[in-house]
């Protein structure tokens with residue numbers, strides 16, 4: 001409760017600061033330029049199956065209807081991964097569970113990477129810092145669990161439990177992004193259309209790097 005109250009007052013303070021800072025200029029600020037290009041997804045190995053999956057995801061991304069902006073693109077990713085978690089819950093055979101878990105992990109790795117590189121740094125400047133800091137910590141926790149799942153085989157003890165807990169963890173994280181971070185970003189001076197184009201291009205770039213490692 002106390003935390004929420006602090007957030008609200010901080011939001012007001014930051015919003016006042018932002019409004020004051022942007023007074024006198026009608027142009028929406030450009031999204032920050034990408035920071036780096038070299039780092040990959042931190043995968044220890046890229047199997048042919050993973051490379052094939054990346055190729056399929058690249059094709060799906062290219063065929064997708066152009067997103068409205070950064071928030072639309074990220075929300076579409078959230079819905080996609082939610083569905084994959086539901087499919088996992090419904091799956092019965094280990095081979096199916098293995099494929100779904102691999103896709104969930106890859107989708108989340110790519111999504112976390114593009115948010116960390118392109119969204120969180122400018123968001124940290126524009127909105128309540130606490131929201132972005134918590135998101136960064138949540139990503140680190142999720143990536144830890146993803147690494148453990150990737151090192152396991154379906155059917156192994158705790159495999160299903162780890163995927164389920166990852167789903168619950170991501171559900172919480174997505175709720176905070178969509179209910180707290182994104183509304184503040186909409187009110188900020190960031191150019192979300194340009195940021196959306198950068199996010200999509202970086203996602204394509206990461207998936208292509210993986211799919212070429214066959």
Ligand SMILES: [Fe+2]
Pocket residue numbers: 074078111115174177
């Ligand atoms: Fe997200």
Ligand SMILES: [Fe+2]
Pocket residue numbers: 112115135139173177
């Ligand atoms: Fe996130």
